Amino acid sequence: MTKDECFYLGKIVAKFSFKGEVLIKLDTDEPEAYTEMESVLIEYNENLVPFFIERSSLQKSTLLRVKFEDIETEQDAEDLIGAHTYLPLTMLPELEEDQFYFHEIIGFEVIDSEHGNIGRITGINDYTAQALFEIKKGDKDLLIPMNDEFIEKIDKPNKTIYLNTPEGLVEMYLG
Template sequence: MENEELITIGRVSRAHGLKGELAVMPLISDTEIFLHLDEVYVKTRAATERKKIKAVRRHKKSLLIRFENCETPEDARLYRGAEILVKKSVIPELPEGVYYRHQIIGMKVYTGNDEYLGDVTAIIETGSNDVYAIKGADREYLIPAIKDVVKEIDVESNRMIVELMEAVEE
């Protein structure tokens, strides 16, 4: 495999139908990228391998993907839980102030007073805004991803500055 960084853009939730399709839950907001891919990398517990895409279509909140040489439900079941990755160069640049999940997860989080809170471990999608789960040395924080709380995100230095609300600090 080439040395270019791979980015996770989806996760296989289950096999779908009788033709070897995989139901994939996208992990990026711009799902249009899936419709234009010729190949992806699939990361299972055993290995990461390059797969040629035979077909992609939208289905409810997920996407249905067929790989070459994946023709039966039994073939498709082998990929349950696998991550779908692409080369970083494939995903488009986002406008300023908009970030991909992989850019946020793992970021170091500090208060405006330079107090280290922890690392972003997950992004929870809610109806109105995302919430960042931050794991510190002695506690966890749930920080709403809104401008009143998240004051600065610096992807280059892998650093986020937040202003904690009173209820969060208690």
């Protein structure tokens, strides 16, 4: 299985006990949806390796305490710290029609109510306080806040997102 067939679940951030347990910082709005997993894929030496879960429970809000099969000691757990965890895309929960996962909308055309087609989504920048659509129009790169008030409609079958951006935002990029 490749990363293209998976979604990022979180990062192993710490050991939890002397019995080989670890804490995974989950990158999700619904951590409780991931407490009953049988396994995860861990990025190890640039490969995704399946690790089977004996037991898991939530610690605080987004930390998942996990005991993996065959990880029995603190040293075994230490080797996993910093590793990224993934799950197959097929394990993502279904969303409502007007909702989307970031990976789903890459390649969608963006139609603005004032400016028409303003380009194609090339990525999502979620490293800022507010996630941004990264849009490419010719040789120009646009960053549009992913704000519910700007999103008018998501047309998944036609791979199009309709926006109503505030005055001046698109002009700032397209001049």
